Amino acid sequence: MRYLDQAAIEHIAIGAAFLGTGGGGDPYIGKLMALSAIEKNGPVKLYSVDEIADDDFFIPAAMMGAPSVLVEKFPRGDEFVKVFQKLAQYLGKEKIAGTYPMEAGGVNSMIPIVVAAQLGLPLIDCDGMGRAFPELQMVTFNLDGISATPMAITDEKGNIGIFETIDNKWTERIARSATVEMGASSLVSLYPTTGAQIKQSGVHHIVTLSEKIGEIIASKNQEVNDKLQHLLELVKGFELFQGKIVDVIRETKGGFNLGKMNLEGIAHYKNDQMKVHFQNENLLAEKNDKVVAMTPDLICLVDYETLLPVTTESLKYGKRVRVIGLPAHEKWRTAKGIETAGPKYFGYDYDYVPIEEMVKKEVAEHV
Amino acid sequence: MRYLDQAAIEHIAIGAAFLGTGGGGDPYIGKLMALSAIEKNGPVKLYSVDEIADDDFFIPAAMMGAPSVLVEKFPRGDEFVKVFQKLAQYLGKEKIAGTYPMEAGGVNSMIPIVVAAQLGLPLIDCDGMGRAFPELQMVTFNLDGISATPMAITDEKGNIGIFETIDNKWTERIARSATVEMGASSLVSLYPTTGAQIKQSGVHHIVTLSEKIGEIIASKNQEVNDKLQHLLELVKGFELFQGKIVDVIRETKGGFNLGKMNLEGIAHYKNDQMKVHFQNENLLAEKNDKVVAMTPDLICLVDYETLLPVTTESLKYGKRVRVIGLPAHEKWRTAKGIETAGPKYFGYDYDYVPIEEMVKKEVAEHV
Numbered sequence: 125m126r127y128l129d130q131a132a133i134e135h136i137a138i139g140a141a142f143l144g145t146g147g148g149g150d151p152y153i154g155k156l157m158a159l160s161a162i163e164k165n166g167p168v169k170l171y172s173v174d175e176i177a178d179d180d181f182f183i184p185a186a187m188m189g190a191p192s193v194l195v196e197k198f199p200r201g202d203e204f205v206k207v208f209q210k211l212a213q214y215l216g217k218e219k220i221a222g223t224y225p226m227e228a229g230g231v232n233s234m235i236p237i238v239v240a241a242q243l244g245l246p247l248i249d250c251d252g253m254g255r256a257f258p259e260l261q262m263v264t265f266n267l268d269g270i271s272a273t274p275m276a277i278t279d280e281k282g283n284i285g286i287f288e289t290i291d292n293k294w295t296e297r298i299a300r301s302a303t304v305e306m307g308a309s310s311l312v313s314l315y316p317t318t319g320a321q322i323k324q325s326g327v328h329h330i331v332t333l334s335e336k337i338g339e340i341i342a343s344k345n346q347e348v349n350d351k352l353q354h355l356l357e358l359v360k361g362f363e364l365f366q367g368k369i370v371d372v373i374r375e376t377k378g379g380f381n382l383g384k385m386n387l388e389g390i391a392h393y394k395n396d397q398m399k400v401h402f403q404n405e406n407l408l409a410e411k412n413d414k415v416v417a418m419t420p421d422l423i424c425l426v427d428y429e430t431l432l433p434v435t436t437e438s439l440k441y442g443k444r445v446r447v448i449g450l451p452a453h454e455k456w457r458t459a460k461g462i463e464t465a466g467p468k469y470f471g472y473d474y475d476y477v478p479i480e481e482m483v484k485k486e487v488a489e490h491v
Numbered sequence: 492m493r494y495l496d497q498a499a500i501e502h503i504a505i506g507a508a509f510l511g512t513g514g515g516g517d518p519y520i521g522k523l524m525a526l527s528a529i530e531k532n533g534p535v536k537l538y539s540v541d542e543i544a545d546d547d548f549f550i551p552a553a554m555m556g557a558p559s560v561l562v563e564k565f566p567r568g569d570e571f572v573k574v575f576q577k578l579a580q581y582l583g584k585e586k587i588a589g590t591y592p593m594e595a596g597g598v599n600s601m602i603p604i605v606v607a608a609q610l611g612l613p614l615i616d617c618d619g620m621g622r623a624f625p626e627l628q629m630v631t632f633n634l635d636g637i638s639a640t641p642m643a644i645t646d647e648k649g650n651i652g653i654f655e656t657i658d659n660k661w662t663e664r665i666a667r668s669a670t671v672e673m674g675a676s677s678l679v680s681l682y683p684t685t686g687a688q689i690k691q692s693g694v695h696h697i698v699t700l701s702e703k704i705g706e707i708i709a710s711k712n713q714e715v716n717d718k719l720q721h722l723l724e725l726v727k728g729f730e731l732f733q734g735k736i737v738d739v740i741r742e743t744k745g746g747f748n749l750g751k752m753n754l755e756g757i758a759h760y761k762n763d764q765m766k767v768h769f770q771n772e773n774l775l776a777e778k779n780d781k782v783v784a785m786t787p788d789l790i791c792l793v794d795y796e797t798l799l800p801v802t803t804e805s806l807k808y809g810k811r812v813r814v815i816g817l818p819a820h821e822k823w824r825t826a827k828g829i830e831t832a833g834p835k836y837f838g839y840d841y842d843y844v845p846i847e848e849m850v851k852k853e854v855a856e857h858v
Contacts, residue, residue, distance in 0.1 A: 214581075214653075283661050285669075286581075286653040294650050297672050305668040 125175060127167040128247065133158045133237060135338030140225075140233030141433035142337050143330070143450075145422045147381075147404035148229010148256035149187060150435055157201070158234040161241035168237055169246040171222065173328045176248060178320035180221035183211055184252065185239045186232045188260070188277070188299060189309035190381045190404070190437075203278055203311045204235050205242045211276035211313040214286050224248040224322070226263065226315065227256040228330055230435060235311075247331065252315060254327035254453035255422050258380055258404040260299060261292035262465045264455045265315050268325040275299065275314030279306035300378065308376060327453050333359075341431045351431055356448070362483045364409060364416050365398045365447040366391050366428060372439045380404055381436050390428075390444060398447060400425070401472070402436050408472050409447060416486065417449040418467045420456035421479040424448045449479045492542060494534040495614065500525045500604060502705030507592075507600030508800040509704050510697070510817075512789045514748075514772035515596010515623035516554060517802055524568070525601040528608035535604055536613040538589065540695045543615060545687035547588035550578055551619065552606045553599045555627070555644070555666060556676030557748045557771070557804075570645055570678045571602050572609045578643035578680040581653050591615040591689070593630065593682065594623040595697055597802060602678075614698065619682060621694035621820035622789050625747055625771040627666060628659035629832045631822045632682050635692040642666065642681030646673035667745065675743060694820050700726075708798045718798055723815070729850045731776060731783050732765045732814040733758050733795060739806045747771055748803050757795075757811060765814060767792070768839070769803050775839050776814060783853065784816040785834045787823035788846040791815045816846045 128136070134155055141151035162168060176182070185208045212220050222245050223236040233251075240247045252263035260272055272295040277285040285302050289295045295314065303310040317326075340346075340354045356363065367387030374383030382403050389396035398416075401408040406423035409416050417423050425434040428444035455461055457478065467474040495503070501522055508518035529535060543549070552575045579587050589612050590603040600618075607614045619630035627639055639662040644652040652669050656662045662681065670677040684693075707713075707721045723730065734754030741750030749770050756763035765783075768775040773790035776783050784790050792801040795811035822828055824845065834841045 281661070282657045283665060284655040285665060288651040290649045294648070298650060298652060298669055301668040301672040302665055305664050 125169055125171050125246070128162070128170050128237065129167055130159060130162070132335055133162065133234070135335045135342060136233055136331060137230055137338065138341050138432065139334030139337030140228040141230035141435060142341065142424050142426065143254070143334060143422065144227070144229035144232070144256040144405070144433065144435065145424050146402050146406040146434070146436040147258065148227055148233070149231025150437065151230030151433065154229075154231040154234035157231070158237040158241070160201070161238040165241040165244070168240040170249055170331060171246045172249045173323055173326065176221065176319040176322065178318065178323070180319045181217050181219070181316065182222050182224060182248060182319065182322060183208055183220050183313050183316050184224050184226045185235050185311065185313045186226040187235060187309060188312045189303045190376045201238070203280055204239045207276045207278040207311045207313045208239050208243070210278065210284055210286065211274060211316060214274055214276065215316055220245065221319070222246040222248050224326070225251040225330070227251055227253040228334060229256045230433070232256065233331070233334060248322060249331045250322055250326035250328050251330045252326060254330055254456070256405050257465055260296040260314065263292075263315060264327055264453070265317060265321065265325045266292045267455055267458065267460050267464060270315060270317065270321055270325060272314045274316065275312060277302055277310050277312050279310050304378060327455070341426075348429060348431065352446070355431065359450045361448050361450040362479065363446055364449045365389065365396070365411060366393045367398055367445060367447070369439060369441055369443045369445065372441065374439070385439055387445065387447070400447065403470060404436060406436070407470050408467060409449070415474055416482055417479050418472065418474060418476060419470060420452040420461060420465045420476075422450035422452060424450065449483070451479055492536055492538050492613070495529070495537050495604065496534055497526060497529070499702055500529065500601070502702045502709060503600055503698060504597055504705065505708050505799065506701030506704030507595040508597035508802060509708065509791050509793065510621070510701060510789065511594070511596035511599070511623040511800065511802065512772045512791050513769050513801070513803040514625065515594055515600070516598025517804065518597030518800065521596075521598040521601035524598070525604040525608070527568070528605040532608040532611070535607040537616055537698060538613045539616045540690055540693065543588065543686040543689065545685065545690070547686045548584050548586070548683065549589050549591060549615060549686065549689060550575055550587050550680050550683050551591050551593045552602050552678065552680045553593040554602060554676060555679045556670045557743045568605070570647055571606045574643045574645040574678045574680045575606050575610070577645065577651055577653065578641060578683060581641055581643065582683055587612065588686070589613040589615050591693070592618040592697070594618055594620040595701060596623045597800070599623065600698070600701060615689060616698045617689055617693035617695050618697045619693060621697055621823070623772050624832055627663040627681065630659075630682060631694055631820070632684060632688065632692045633659045634822055634825070634827050634831060637682065637684065637688055637692060639681045641683065642679060644669055644677050644679050646677050671745060694822070708793075715796060715798065719813070722798065726817050728815050728817040729846065730813055731816045732756065732763070732778060733760045734765055734812065734814070736806060736808055736810045736812065739808065741806070752806055754812070754814070767814065770837060771803060773803070774837050775834060776816070782841055783849055784846050785839065785841060785843060786837060787819040787828060787832045789817035789819060791817065816850070818846055
């Protein structure tokens with residue numbers, strides 16, 4: 125157990141936005157929410173997964189919908205606790221032992237910290253993705269057959285819903301339609317889980333990993349190339365591209381931010397171009413029309429100079445970025461994981477190839 | 492208190508479909524569901540509103556969505572009880588004293604009979620409209636400020652939702668989006684009410700009125716013109732037209748059956764034409780391009796020979812019908828009632844004029 129202070133939260137927000145691969149919300153908004161909650165309520169305890177009891181009960185809290193909308197509909201601050209408590213009450217659980225994020229993301233890693241601070245509960249060092257994904261069934265708990273429901277949903281106006289669905293794709297369908305109706309974003313609590321289920325099916329140490337990533341990115345006394353080297357070592361990642369955004373096509377549709385961007389190479393990529401397709405999250409990267417990274421592996425955009433993560437809603441013409449590719453958590457690389465969140469699920473007609481294999485092949489071709 | 496036997500149910504189904512003004516579902520399907528339930532569980536008790544206790548608690552059950560879909564998605568039979576019990580459980584009420592219909596309609600008047608039979612509860616002789624309407628806030632309880640929520644919703648697959656909304660228009664919006672996602676029809680329990688609220692805000696005697704209408708329509712030993720005369724006297728209605736359907740334009744959109752039909756006059760209307768606009772229910776009738784009846788007053792289509800009600804989903808080219816207009820319940824003729832379900836709400840740019848005034852004026856013009 126350790127306490128999360130202001131510095132930790134700032135680092136977690138940055139690192140989680142990096143792992144959010146464009147989705148999961150803006151880390152600046154997320155950070156403000158979490159810092160304001162700990163300023164008011166005191167610091168939050170972080171428990172590692174080993175420290176929780178098997179039969180204790182935990183409830184995550186998250187934002188659902190198009191992250192771009194959150195910039196307009198700034199939360200009131202009590203929605204997260206409300207949706208969390210509504211689910212707890214519905215479940216008839218007297219004691220909820222803690223909360224944790226559903227996914228890594230600038231906002232979605234911070235919401236559980238707000239809930240933890242406001243209710244005096246610990247945060248657990250795990251999530252259900254190890255990255256961000258756009259749909260509710262794209263969760264490692266789902267891969268192990270754990271139900272997403274009962275779930276609770278609310279909006280900033282005060283409307284509340286509870287769902288129990290026959291499977292987790294139906295959770296996504298019905299919660300998505302409610303989210304769209306609620307104004308394209310909502311707050312959700314779902315995948316209520318025991319300590320044993322978290323140990324078995326969660327992605328462990330993700331809060332700590334986010335913090336370490338954020339520490340590297342935020343560090344002031346390193347050259348950008350050194351920082352990048354440290355970052356790539358930490359996450360076992362690859363720099364795939366350096367470029368300037370020359371075109372972004374996007375729309376907010378069905379409670380998602382959908383689109384693609386074109387990058388024109390700079391520095392030693394100056395004769396190359398890259399296209400990145402996204403649905404809230406970055407899902408497929410093509411360099412010179414050849415796929416170089418694909419979901420469930422992580423495709424992370426960062427600022428060229430600062431390495432700060434670039435979220436989908438903040439993409440703009442002329443911005444210079446680096447594209448970094450990371451291997452997904454092993455749970456996503458199983459047959460069920462690839463079926464659930466691989467390229468074919470999103471309509472890209474490719475067989476999944478792990479990023480490290482594609483990189484190795486490209487290196488070999490260029491020798 | 493009296494028992495509803497097979498004959499009563501057959502008559503209620505017909506009469507309620509008449510009052511359903513095109514919506515509320517097919518009376519043949521409704522009748523089959525209710526008869527099968529009483530055959531299995533015994534007859535259902537009908538209580539008049541005077542016979543219920545003020546502080547007893549009642550829950551309605553209904554179908555929501557495009558009635559045409561029900562013909563394809565025949566209910567399994569246990570959904571109604573499931574949605575009713577889900578709401579009861581959520582409300583934490585140990586004893587529910589009875590059920591009643593939300594609206595008059597071939598299916599929606601029968602669903603509470605199924606629930607009553609399956610759970611051994613009485614049916615209350617009231618509803619929340621005195622007719623059928625397409626949206627959840629178009630309920631006399633809403634006119635008196637009673638909340639539609641908590642509400643429960645389910646589909647034939649087994650998905651369940653519970654909503655608590657900030658107002659009854661939000662109930663409609665969120666439940667509609669869930670209904671569309673569930674396949675354009677769903678089962679709902681909403682407007683949980685006390686006996687006192689039913690006495691104050693319900694439309695009383697509607698089951699009995701439906702039964703009397705059905706008795707007249709089903710009677711075998713009267714000429715059609717005598718039957719029509721009896722019917723018009725009973726409901727204080729007017730025959731507005733006799734014609735043949737020559738055109739129906741419709742679509743299933745947003746969980747509604749939307750459209751309009753053109754009628755070519757027959758018999759002593761043979762030089763006239765009529766247009767009827769509907770959104771599940773018939774909402775506006777124009778004779779020779781002049782409005783002759785408009786919502787919230789009732790516009791009922793019946794078969795030319797048998798007087799059996801014609802529902803929106805069964806409209807077809809060549810069918811000969813009579814169009815009957817009826818004054819709405821007085822609660823709908825208040826300022827709040829007209830704002831909630833008058834012509835302007837549905838996008839027809841007319842000030843509401845009561846049907847009897849329009850008929851009187853037309854008669855005067857033709858003398």
